[in-house]
Amino acid sequence: MTGKHRRTGSRAGFAAPAVVVALLMAAVVLLGADQPGVVAAQPRAPAPPGAPADSAPNPTWTVVPMTPEPAAARPVRVRIPAIGVDSRIVGIGVDATGALIPPDTTAVTGWFTAGPLPGAIGPALLAGHVDSRAGPGVFFRLRDVRAGDVVTVDRADHTSVSFVVDSTARVAKAAFPTELVYSPKPVAMLRLVTCGGSFDPSVRSYRDNVIVNATIR
């Protein structure tokens, strides 16, 4: 495991007084005795209508910081042993028209920096070329990936995170599943994308995208 789920911090939040624990235990006993009403909270007298604010309950507030997700470092390398991939990762983004721009060269893999980091909650996206005029690209064999294959991403902080392939798909570019690829996810996922299908010389583009979906191990 990557340590992603390891959370550290004060246990003060659990330092429930023993008496509370005891009460809970007693409540459980009572619950077992089928007397649930006994442990109902004491109702607080409602403030009379029009009462001044200071007669209303004025409990203290604690503002809980957003759930700290362990800071994931930038991805630097992707490895897919099943298809012999071991590639450097560079950041990629969109152009003025909003299209995703793949890496400049076919020898590296692009991580979409406006999406989640690999290993953080959400669908991280890695895009690599299938080929160039000169020969195979980094994701030349992506279409050979199978469910159960492992994809490992090395990060700048010398940690790594591994994903297991759930599914692969080849989709027509004309019907690219934007919603599925970029929509929010509540778990850490990785999507690997390259080109596939037949090549359409008239637009100098492959007709399909190959998409590999993986979930954090």
Add this chain to the structure above:
Amino acid sequence: MAMRTFHWRPLGAVVLAGLLTAALTGAVPAAAAQAQSYLRLAHLSPDTPRVDVYLTAFGRPDFHQRFNGVGYGDVSDYQTLPPGEYTIAMRPTGAAPETKPVISTTLSAQKGRAYTVAGLGAFSDLALKVLNDEISLPPAGQARMRVVNAAPHVGDLSVKREGTAVIERVAFGDASSYVYVPGGPTSLTVVPVEAAPTSLPVTLETGSVYTVLVLEKSGALSAGVRQDARGAAVVPHGAIETGQGGPAPGDTGLALVLLVSAAAAGGALVVTTRRQRTA
């Protein structure tokens, strides 16, 4: 697989490592990514004692999970599940599995959907609710947000964003509908009817989904914002151009087109491999 089980933690605090023993006897199959469901469990009923939570799958006797000693304010991480019918039951902690649950509910998990199954309300009126966690793509520039009111004694809750109400009058034991708010740093204010408000400075990521959770323990209120799901902050248009018409094995074999043409000047027959210069 052990680490893929639920990780319970109270809002903003640490894992209930000592209290949780998840008995996982059925591994979750590696379902297709687009065909997964997502589930988390929560205990948000302030006066309900600690419970053991049971998760079973209809028609799959090999699948069951059990989470021991789950207390008020505990919210698990999401886990992925194959779509299907599930039963979630809460028993008093330590009670035998064959005993009658305090409460139970069924979940029909649809592919691509996320759910929070939460014990809500007062113990005397306990409800085990299935909340639909909306994880479709928010509009450009927006985040999606709701509030869950699990504070019993301060009346309905409203949420203001930079002084303007965005969520209004959510009763104790309820979850609000979702609203869209612009991504970026902002100031939320949680406004109970019967207690002083509090402000919540947060940064909401565009394309993410949030729940504002309000708890009350021994008269002390707490408010926190949970990032339930994250999507891309910028959604690229269209497909991804990642090929240049080289040797990739497409449907037609090598993307190699032989052009035969007569060269006007020399009249010679030239065989050219046509290659594409751009993706």
